[in-house]
Amino acid sequence: MTRIAEQTQNLSNKAPGTENEDLLLMRRIAGKDRKAFEELYYRYAPRTGKYLMKLLYCRELVDEAMNDVMLAVWQNAERFDPDLGRLSTWLFGIAHNKGLKLLERQRRHRIEDALEAGTSRIVENEQDESAVFPELPDSDNPEQTVLGWEIGDHLLWALEQLTAEHRAVVELTFAEHCSYQEIAVITGCPVNTVKTRMFHARKKLAELLALRGYSFGS
Numbered sequence: 001m002t003r004i005a006e007q008t009q010n011l012s013n014k015a016p017g018t019e020n021e022d023l024l025l026m027r028r029i030a031g032k033d034r035k036a037f038e039e040l041y042y043r044y045a046p047r048t049g050k051y052l053m054k055l056l057y058c059r060e061l062v063d064e065a066m067n068d069v070m071l072a073v074w075q076n077a078e079r080f081d082p083d084l085g086r087l088s089t090w091l092f093g094i095a096h097n098k099g100l101k102l103l104e105r106q107r108r109h110r111i112e113d114a115l116e117a118g119t120s121r122i123v124e125n126e127q128d129e130s131a132v133f134p135e136l137p138d139s140d141n142p143e144q145t146v147l148g149w150e151i152g153d154h155l156l157w158a159l160e161q162l163t164a165e166h167r168a169v170v171e172l173t174f175a176e177h178c179s180y181q182e183i184a185v186i187t188g189c190p191v192n193t194v195k196t197r198m199f200h201a202r203k204k205l206a207e208l209l210a211l212r213g214y215s216f217g218s
Helices: 003-008 018-030 034-056 059-079 087-116 153-161 164-174 180-187 191-210
Strands: none
Touching: 018 034, 018 059, 018 087, 034 059, 034 087, 034 164, 059 087, 087 164, 087 180, 153 164, 153 191, 164 180, 164 191, 180 191
16 A cells, blocks of 8 residues: 555544645545646646746746646656655655756756857856846835845845755745745755755845845844
């Protein structure tokens, strides 16, 4: 008997809830129930796609990553273990890994294209000033405050300058309200590494936003 089947044997004796519903849904998907698969897609694809967009900043890559994620769910539904975390955590973990692989593939293609074009010196992290510090419109009506900074075009620009790994911990913490333990599961790294990435992400964001005249709030 699979782990997911064991977990669903006595669900009728438990109070209904999202976790129980997710577990039953995954059991049906493990049995190749297409209606259950569609239900999972409509329930979780919007959140997963939003996270991937923040990670990849490219609609084509997001669409490709989402296809990869859903294929992985269909093929490996029986591997979901509710004892290790929520279904959303499991899905974000798959999305995170698929997204990083696509970013690495994109990076390799850029290097190959540059070499084919006869570029003698490839500089991946250097950009001209207009690209790194683009002119942005003033934000007179901030929507909300995150990390003590005024949200708006300035913060979105700063987030885009972070590495994918650093941006991921910020997005998972403040947009998805994941704990450090959950982020560790999603990203496949120790909790201390998650904390270190958050420290460096906050520091980098502070430096970038200071260039725009913003600083930490109280």
